[in-house]
Amino acid sequence: MSNDQNAETSTAGAYITSGQEFTRDTNYITTRITRDGADGYPVEAGRYRLVAARACPWANRTIIVRRLLGLEDAISMGITGPTHDRRSWTFDLDPGGVDPVLGIERIQDAYFARFPDYPRGITVPAVVDVPTGQVVTNDYAQITLDFSTEWAQYHREGAPQLYPEPLRDEIDTVARRVFTEVNNGVYRCGFAGSQEAYEKAYDRLFTAMDWLEERLTGQRFLVGDTITEADVRLFTTLVRWDPVYHGHFKTNRQKLIEFPALWGYARDLFQTPGFGDTVDFDHIKRHYYVVHEDINPTQIVPAGPNLDNWLTPHHREQLGGRPFGDGTPPGPVREGERVDPAHTPLR
Template structure:
């Protein structure tokens, strides 16, 4: 993700992404086709984690391959340091920037994940993380698995969009606004905004199991990836320390409910999450020391949210087991 701090010490996210879309009708020149594209992610990144979750819930593994960057990157680019020889086995490149430069030789902005690459040309198609998951739900329907859930049902889209927008500005981005604040005043304002939103979410979720409707939607995916990183990273590293997630009873139960749902906890890599933030953000953590804690075993404790009713996958079914080649490494989860 690309970001910068502007005058007054306030954090501003660079939101000028590559907005080309992969659609059923191919209006932008990139039609949905199986085996043509490769989704490039890093498990550490909350924005990329969303695409991993949605791809798995919808069962797009056969249609869209996935490549994993390592948890850290240098000033310029995410790299494929987890792969043999440090090269992506499909794209045959060592750095994600190679795919960006293949399409935009003078690409001036940050090299971000998630990104979708057109395998035949080796060119990046899009890094517009918010649109990517919506398109998985609406444009890739021909390749959804049988029993795929409706994560963006038409009847609820306006409400999902409204809730997701507030989650993005106040929570997903809000933690960064705290962590990268350049002055005491801007930090304190960011802190107040963040916890105002978390309190609003606690109220909303006190008597309903999911954010919109009675099953999991895109809005839940967008909130989950921030909550999963809250205690391991944001509470300490970003100074979001009014309370831990584990001290906010409704949100903590909600987060565990999702974590224990196939597609969520089994795509969450706490080791890479901590390595990314504490090593890459050398301006915030110059020693590069990565904390040992917190203890994660409580993610698997009973959450009691079933009492609120709801059907996690609506009329659909849970996804099957994670493919062996895509599993979070042993010891990196909450088991």
């Protein structure tokens, strides 16, 4: 994918500017971890730590891909709390509020270890070089692609092909529209600084949602007959739609449950190992409703919606397709990486 396709950031960089359209900060640390180590960081099992937040849709993608591919033994993972201040995400879920591997309280410490005067937003996901404690990259769109390609020697047996070469052009094309119009489109609505900007963003978003609804009416997955990178990228927005975006971001023409194909598709993925078992609805709601004080100054977190409907039959298997192709589903979630059972209908 080209650099403009990777133009994504975490929720930490989102604020309302009065009278203006929301514009996402698109500058990332583009250092890559590759087999040849061209950027100074070779693929090496046990050397790197993925720092992610279950609350963040962009970080959620990396958690899903790491699990689908079985990279748990090769790349360790640290999970931040669901909220943050303007400085950084913190490790408040860990004993003493310190990441047990990196020994830091805030992910900003890894950024400053490499760039003492780092001027941009401190975002997740980020991959950190454990020996030096320095951030390597926060360019998470590239992170997941590299998990699929550069880290192939460490994939589990039966790992799916999330970025198969014959479909890459189509995956890139679909993913580009999903990002610009949907992944970022909900933010364009939520952080619009004027009525005009909001209505323009709203129309763009639902034009794309209608396109996706039509596309997924006749096919089980976005590209081809298996799960690909494109599905991962769409899923993390859809799973946040009714709990957060519909109300908080005013994307309220329809709830997700009112899109027959998209709702079935989202449930199909949610009930697939590697997707729903990475989703923490409590973290999602607390993050958006507490952190975005300019949108929700009371910081009251809604009690709903009911989540049991995520486990209802979807019947998408009638469209054919094989979620993992010639591969197999991942095994049980690793001890220490499970979502709190109180935060998910997958108990």
